Amino acid sequence: MSGPRPGGVEAPAAHARRRVPERLDVRPLDRFRSFKVKLGILVGVSVTVAALLTQVSIRAGIEPLLSLPLVVIAALVSTQLLARGMTSPLRQMTAAAQAMARGDYSGPVRATSRDEVGQLAEAFSVMAAELEQTDRTRRDLVANVSHELRTPVAGLRAQLENLVDGVTEPDPAALEVALTETERLSQLVDHLLDLSRLDAGVIHLDLEEVELTPFLHEVVDAAALAAGGRDVRWIVDVDPPDLSVAADAARLHQVIHNLLENAARHSPAGGRIHISASRTGEDDGVRIDVDDEGPGIAREDRDRVFERFQRGGAADSSGGTGLGLAIARWAVGLHGGTIEVLDDPRSTGAQEGRSSLIRVVIPDPGPVA
């Protein structure tokens, strides 16, 4: 059989490094799931080989002094053949762990057996992949944060220099520019604080029964204020009107606010932003949909936009940090819920696979009858 056996783990590079041809790479004990059983078989086979050879040499009249080394060598060879691959994953894991300590996560761990060593190698490979991912995320985060902080700081500095040098008059318009950059900075810092709390896992949910009609109107008011004079129309539709959900109101506010802010930012002038809430089809939770009349999110970006610092192709120049949806996904996840971009045939860009419809589902068993 070629390729890894069930339960086996094999990095692609392992094939290239293999010194034994596939045809000769026989591992007779791989099928056994227990290391102890393998050891038992090894002992049994080598003792049997030794006993048989001793018998044969006695019958052939060979001197015990001559036959003993031969018997020992034969027992060792049979053990070696049977034990092929039993401990190599352990050696590979040692080498891979040493490489990981140096920041190199590429070391392959090849295990074809299904026993405890094979399972350990499999867990090791999963752990190595996760560590690599975490390490990459950390590096990206530091690089992105530095970059994101530099942009508003540079803008602010340039504006202040112009003011100090007398190039720009200190009129309200010039101060407005400085204020906008400062707001960007403080928004970024707020987001980063949220993310660091997220990573530290220190946020606890303060669950309460949130009545959605007044709640959504409140979020709309806050988002309309944040959207400044942007010309959009907000439509809130809660079915039934007294619908409520068990959630952390502050976190849910943050989620919906982020969605409304995005919707307002991407809406055309005079566009409608539709916010609707109802119980899910399966009646196991509450869904809140936010939809706008903007260009929407491309199908290939639907997962990516929920990652930190990721902006879709339609990123606007008004200065989003690319953190809003990542934080929203985390806050929804804290509730055990989901957030995703759904297909929406009514979306402006539906023909090209784009959609503006984002659905949040918060699990809620509903009022006990």
Ligand SMILES: Nc1ncnc2c1ncn2[C@@H]1O[C@H](COP(=O)(O)OP(=O)(O)OP(=O)(O)O)[C@@H](O)[C@H]1O
């Ligand atoms: N309603 C929408 N219509 C079109 N594109 C959207 C919409 N919502 C989000 N996006 C895309 O998803 C990207 C990620 O959104 P997210 O809210 O995470 O970041 P942001 O709005 O750019 O910045 P931030 O929310 O941190 O200020 C946006 O940059 C945008 O390209």
Ligand SMILES: [Mg+2]
């Ligand atoms: Mg946003």
